[in-house]
Amino acid sequence: MSLLGSLQEHDTAIDHLRRRLGSLPERGAAHDLNERRHAVQAALVALGTRLDELAAAEEGVERELAVVEGRAASLDNTLRAPGSATRDAQAIIHEIDQLRAQAGGLEEQALELLEQRDALLNEQIRAQGELDQIAAEAPAILAAVAAAEGEAGAELKRLEAERVATAAGVDQGLLATYERLRPRLDGVAVAHVANGACTGCHLSLSAADLDHLTRLKPGEHATCEQCGRILIPS
């Protein structure tokens, strides 16, 4: 058989095995586990970002609170200082009250931010736990995949290695045509001639085409006019 024919046989067998292995329920479980891992990792990244934002907001509130409290304390000292003017006292007391109310509001904000952070930290711990759980489940699931694939998995690896070696021997231009045709023709780019017909599309070849085929030199090929497949002598 020609190298191209051998390549087609390998690819057909590989496609078949991949389909069979791809539909294994164990593969589905491994895929699901991977999806879960990605989702949890993405959630952890988002949580990290939100925690950073929250920390910045907390810092801002604390800074503002320190300024307000400092101002209130300073006014308080002015008020208590001996000899402070009584006529200003009312205004100072009023400002201190306002500052204290402002500080109260800021403290509430800080408390709210703290609660949000606690909730996010709990969420982070939960997500981390789930990631650990996934990591713990992974070996058994991967072992189940390997066991289910068994000989078929080993066979696929062998065929894939052989396929690489076979493709290396095929003329580059012909290989490019083959690779281009295969996806368009249901995975079969190479056909033979059987009983005067193309084995790809099963349509009869003209007498001229058949005659042309018999004259092909080794390494040469023809093309089926009807389906476009590469025709090789049987």
Ligand SMILES: [Zn+2]
């Ligand atoms: Zn054909």
